[in-house]
Amino acid sequence: MSDSPKRKRPLVADKRNSGKASRVAKKAPAKKAPARRKAARRSAPRRGGPIGWLSALVRWVLRLIWVITWRVTAVALLLLALAVGYFYTTLPPLEALLDGRARGSVTMLDRNGEVFAWRGDQFGGVVTADSVSPHLKNAVIATEDKRFYQHFGVSPRGVASAVRINLSEGRGPLSGHGGSTITQQVAKLLCLGEPYDATSGQTEREYEAECRRSSLKRKAKEAVYSMAMEAKYSKNDILSIYLNRAYMGGGAFGAEAAAQRFFGKPASALKPAEGAMLAGLLTAPTTLSPTNNLDRSQNRAATVIRLMQDQGYLSQAEADKAINNPAELSEAAEAKAGGYFADWVMSSGPEFFTRNTTEDVIIKTTLDQRIQRAAEEGLNWVFDNKVRAGSKAQAAVVIMSADGAVRGMVGGRKTNVAGAFNRASQAMRQTGSAFKPFIYAAALDLGYSPNDLIEDAPYCLDIPGSGQWCPKNYTNSFKGNVTLTTALKDSLNIPAVKVSESVGRDIVSQVATSFGIKSDLAAGPALALGASESTLIEMTGAYAGILNGGSSVKPYGLVDLTLQGETEPLMGTSGGIGERVIQEDAALQLVYMMEKVVSEGTGGRAKFGGRELAGKTGTTQANRDAWFIGFSADYVAGVWMGYDDNTPLTGVSGGGLPTEIWHEVMVRVHEGMPNRPLPMIVPAPAVVEAPPARQQTAPSRRQDPVSLIDQVLRDIFGGGSSQGGSARPGNR
Structure with missing residues (x-):
């Protein structure tokens, strides 16, 4: 047994800790690596020379652009947001934006309550x-x-x-x-x-x-x-x-x-x-x-x-x-009816409820779409079949009842229009012989008879300041003694002038004006030959007064006007039959005379279907205007034909194409309608005796015949019936 001391263990770590310690030792330098790399980058020398300077400049510019861009964008977005916010605050509630019209609308109904036209917004x-x-x-x-x-x-x-x-x-x-x-x-x-x-x-x-x-x-x-x-x-x-x-x-x-x-x-x-x-x-x-x-x-x-x-x-x-x-x-929408008629109603109604309305308005009218189509088809048929291709001649048609209710209107050859010139209501044209019925209306109302005689012979008047004026007939011939009925049916000018002078131009003008001729009438003797101007709708309305027994008529198209959604009309019609102009028996005798114009005279082309029809032709100086206005027992229709620039018509008189248009229109209007007689009085045979001289005051209703009107004129004008001087062309 040895008593020597024990051997000491070496100063080393245990095995169980040796691996951990080594790992810790290895990691420690790793933690310092980034710092070294950063330091290495900081210490790395920059590229010198122009390339280095240029790259630095580019980097600086890019950074500046980026800074400016995002700041400007931010400011722009802020301003945009403020602008959007401002407009947001000004926007009204949704309901206030749904109807943005400045004007109201006008919806037009025909006589049967059907929509036929719209105007406004x-x-x-x-x-x-x-x-x-x-x-x-x-x-x-x-x-x-x-x-x-x-x-x-x-x-x-x-x-x-x-x-x-x-x-x-x-x-x-x-x-x-x-x-x-x-x-x-x-x-x-x-x-x-x-x-x-x-x-x-x-x-x-x-x-x-x-x-x-x-x-x-x-x-x-x-x-x-x-x-x-x-x-x-x-x-x-x-x-x-x-x-x-x-x-x-x-x-x-x-x-x-x-x-x-x-x-x-x-x-x-x-x-x-x-x-x-x-x-x-x-x-x-x-x-x-x-x-x-x-x-x-x-x-x-x-x-x-x-x-x-x-x-x-x-x-x-x-x-x-x-x-x-x-x-x-x-x-x-397809009917295309009433374009001119709708425009006329809009112009004749109150402006604040038609042209400038801010309300939605419903207007019931007198239009009959069947009659409107008849007017358009009749007019087109004549121009397609009777008028040379390419002609620029125009025409207009008005159809109404005897009380002035307008049932159809065509203001020109282009019928599907809105806002166009309406020759039926806007064109002022000389009336020619279509004016003559008002002369005979005045005479009949003063007691003259359709069978009274007057001499158709050369005749002149001395016009103060103008010299001698000698009217002539359309045919440049004379027929001698004729009845007033014959003078009218053959559209003789000289008898018309003589009757006008005998009755008095003032009386003739008064009768025509009372029947609805609103334009200024000619002051001289040419008044009898239609030297005055009028519109077709005025003339047709005046003839309606003859048919209804002698009372004036105001043509109308508006029956009543109602605001949309309301039931009570705001206004009713402003037209219709007015005051009496001539006595009823005088009007019925005049109807008889005008019936002879169609059955025996210048209006013969108007006849159809065995109906009693009456009317009067009219042709103005140099054939610039041609008319036919007439009526059945049911409807009055007027037709005018001419050029917008007053170019004379070639080979056209009132008894020609206008009468044929009237015929085609009225045939279509009367399809399926019963045949009714005209309201007329057939006069008794004439009793010839000399009338007293015309009084210088306004004549009262006379009971004496005018078989010797020439004697009256000689008493008034002192024998002014000699021939000579220039003559105004006749009208027919």
């Missing part, structure tokens, strides 16, 4: 994007803004595409295609919130033009306004505003008015073809209006249908069906 009532037919809603979106429900009011993709197309077509970037969304179009319709101010000196037309202007500044404002609308209203609200305010042609503003105007149905009931037609009108409402060109409108609708199919709104079968069965106009 038609608005059928408020609709919403949910209440209209889904076919109309889808058609509008497919055509106008297929990403409507995705964008925020402005479509950058649409704007970029529009600019590219405009530049490629050689236009300015803002000219032509606009790339506008439906929201932007609504902003334009609202004129960016700028209402029209009548006191600004700017006209409505100028205001609307300013609203549509496409300057860069205005487009920017439009974009901001559109974003404010997107923030204020829902997408369907914006679409509802568009569907109510957009002009769709034919005087119709909004989908409801257009649906009623063109198809006679509400906007909620539109079929795909009809919805596509209305959506197609939005690009060019006047040019594409179906009342102007139905074929063009149907072609545009077919394009819209194809867009609807491409975007999944219609199946292939639905699209094919819609294209193969295009939308058709309603009867009211």
